[in-house]
Amino acid sequence: GESVGLHLPTLSVQEGDNSIINCAYSNSASDYFIWYKQESGKGPQFIIDIRSNMDKRQGQRVTVLLNKTVKHLSLQIAATQPGDSAVYFCAESSMENNRLAFGKGNQVVVIP
C-alpha cells in the first residue's frame, strides 16, 4: 500500500483517549502556524491555525499550543476517534517570506 516502507513518527492512541502531536519549527520570524490533517489518498486538510500573538487556540476537539520561546507547536486532540487516523503536519509562515513551509508529518493511528 501507500505506506509500505514509510517510517513517519507514529503515535498509536486508544479510541477515546487524548492525543498530543508535537512540532518544532525553525524560523524565529514565523508568525503564523497551521495544523493540517492528511488522510490516505487526499490532500492536506486545514484543522486549526494560530498567530504568534497568541499561545493557545481551541477548536472543536482540538487545541493548538504555541511556545515561541522554544519554537514549539503542539496539537491536542480530545477523545480521539477512528476518523482521526491520518498524517498530521504543522506548517509555518511569515509575512516576510510569503510561503507556507511544512514540517515532517506525524502518523496518528487510532486503535478501536
Added chain:
Amino acid sequence: DTAVSQTPKYLVTQMGNDKSIKCEQNLGHDTMYWYKQDSKKFLKIMFSYNNKELIINETVPNRFSPKSPDKAHLNLHINSLELGDSAVYFCASSQGVGDNSPLHFGNGTRLTVT
C-alpha cells in the same frame, strides 16, 4: 462543488514524455500554488501565482513550467519527465499572499514515471 480540483488524479507515463496537470479553484482566491510531496510525505512548495503573476519560484528544474490563464486556474506542465519526478503533486489556493491565510489543497495527482 469541490473547492480545489485537479486532474488527473493518477498519471502513469514513461521517461522523456511531456505531461500536464490541471488545477482549478472556485473559492475566489487570488493566490494558487503547486506543492510536491515525496515518498516520505515531505511537502515542498514549487510555485506560487498571485492574480496570474508568478511570485514564488523555488529551485525547480526548468522542465517544470506553470501557467495561469486566469486567477482560478494554475496548470503545471512537465517536459522530458524523469524517474525522480515521480511524486504526488498538490495544487492549493489561498485568499491572498503574505496575509497569513490558510491554504486549501486539492486531492493531489500521483505521477508515476517508468
